[in-house]
Amino acid sequence: MSATHASDVETRFVDVSGIRYAMRRFGNRNGGxxxxxxxxxxxxxxxxxxxxxxxxxxxxxxxxxxxAGVGRSTGAVPATIAEMAAHAIRFMDALELPKVHILGFSLGGFLAQEIAIAVPDRVASIILSGSAPEGGKGAGMDRPELVAIYTDSAMPMNEKLKRLFFPDTPQGHAAAAAFINRLDARQSDRDLPPGPEVAGTQLQAMIAWANWQGDLRQKLAKINHPVLVTNGDNDAMIPTQNSIVLAEALPNATLILYPNAGHGALFQYAQTYVAHVREFLRGQ
Known part of the structure; x- marks a missing residue:
């Protein structure tokens, strides 16, 4: 068994076709x-x-x-969700991972769907948290009140996370503070902050994903894997209705909505979320 703490596991790198991907790999290697x-x-x-x-x-x-292009990974920031997913698949190939479970949070959930369709035999099950299908209403996260926060250079990143991920309630404020404290637990070998091109490029990719005019239900029908869909009941970043659509259209999905929570529901209800994910994964 290797280290089991994200706060002290070393950052490692994998080189593929001229791009160096940063990663952290830890936990119970005998656990499936x-x-x-x-x-x-x-x-x-x-x-x-x-x-x-x-x-x-x-x-x-x-x-x-x-x-690619984020933090300590090299290369250009991928301009489309499909390109982001292709990078993830190349990373899986480099690590010789024949099959994985995938946890995709928000944008990561977009990639998880693309990977499941592109290489279905490489995916055992999927957790989609705070995410949306292609063509999902509001999934581009480009509403003015959100962009104002993304582009506020004077606002500290921790403040942005608090405002975007948690409800403006006493409980939300307490959950946000606890979350930020947990992120600060890592003292050494910290990642680089995202460069100035990351937000713009990723946002345009998300807008294109949201504006897709295809048949989202026909597309989601291709994902036959077991899927756990989670979100807060009032997600202001990627509207909660998208999680409901995912759960309804995916052939083998379970939906959990956490009360009085937004995009960061998994952080606000971390202990409960972990219990739900563990139960889901143990059944696969």
Missing amino acids: LPLLCLQHFTGTLDNWDPAIVDALAEDREVILFEN
């Missing part, structure tokens, strides 16, 4: 198929909540992947 974790909009390796990934690493190996 690994869990590949795909990050949110502008998120880096340091944005994974230790309360979630450390607990899941007790059961199985957890692999935190950083896409």
